[in-house]
Amino acid sequence: xxxxxxxxxxxxxxxxxxxxxxxGLNEGRAGEFLEGEELLAILDVFGEDGLRSYxxxxxxxxxxxxxxxxxxxDE
Numbered sequence: 001x002x003x004x005x006x007x008x009x010x011x012x013x014x015x016x017x018x019x020x021x022x023x024g025l026n027e028g029r030a031g032e033f034l035e036g037e038e039l040l041a042i043l044d045v046f047g048e049d050g051l052r053s054y055x056x057x058x059x060x061x062x063x064x065x066x067x068x069x070x071x072x073x074d075e
Contacts, residue, residue: 010043012050020050021057028061 012020020042034055043051 010045010047010050012046012053016046017050017053020046020054024054024057024059025061025064026057028058028063029065030061031065034058 039051039055042054046054
């Protein structure tokens with residue numbers, strides 16, 4: 001097991017952050033769960049900004065999916 005405070009953290013560019021956001025958005029809309037190992041891998045490679053972009057996209061994707069379900073129920 002690797003201690004979180006001893007892990008080196010990567011960095012990401014604006015384009016990579018945008019791609020991570022879209023990836024999170026798509027996975028959130030598909031209802032995929034966040035996996036701890038995957039989140040740590042994103043943090044390790046892309047840093048805090050990349051992880052934040054992915055998580056924000058994922059949460060917004062979940063919100064979009066819930067809105068779609070509500071819209072279908074209203075019809």
